[in-house]
Amino acid sequence: MRRRSSMDINRAIRVAVDTGNVVLGTKQAIKNIKHGEGQLVIVADNCAKDVKEDIFYYTKLSETPVYTHQATSIELGAICGKPFPVSALLVLEPGNSAILNVNNEE
Incomplete structure (x- = not known):
């Protein structure tokens, strides 16, 4: 398998935001994960440690994949x-994006 470049991942994220259903923000992402919604969580590298731990905890319970x-x-x-920082986003529906393949190719 070829390793995806960051440009491919960035493009997949943008296409998912534009054509799919994506929840932005840590609070909303955690809320939806608790309800068992979502197919993939993407977390920024500099996300706060306690928030990242919460996200990883709830995604483990709901068996939702996480990509840092x-x-x-x-x-x-x-x-x-x-025009604002996004520490985490949750992909509910990928739309025309291949974002769900990101986790499989690492």
């Missing part, structure tokens, strides 16, 4: 096309 992106929250916000 090498970008900061500001960069992840820019990738999503938002």
Whole structure:
């Protein structure tokens, strides 16, 4: 398997945000994970430690895959096309994106 470049991942995130159903923000992501919703969680590299621990705990319970992106929250916000930092996002529906394959290719 070929390793996905960060540009491929960034593009997949952007396409998922534009064409799919994505929840932005740690509070909303955790809330939806607790309800068993979502197919993939993407966490920024600089996400707060306690928040990251909560996300990993709840994703383990709900068996939702997690991908830690090498970008900061500001960069992840820019990738999503938002003018604010995004520490975590939850993909509910990928739309036309191949974002769900990100976790499989690592």
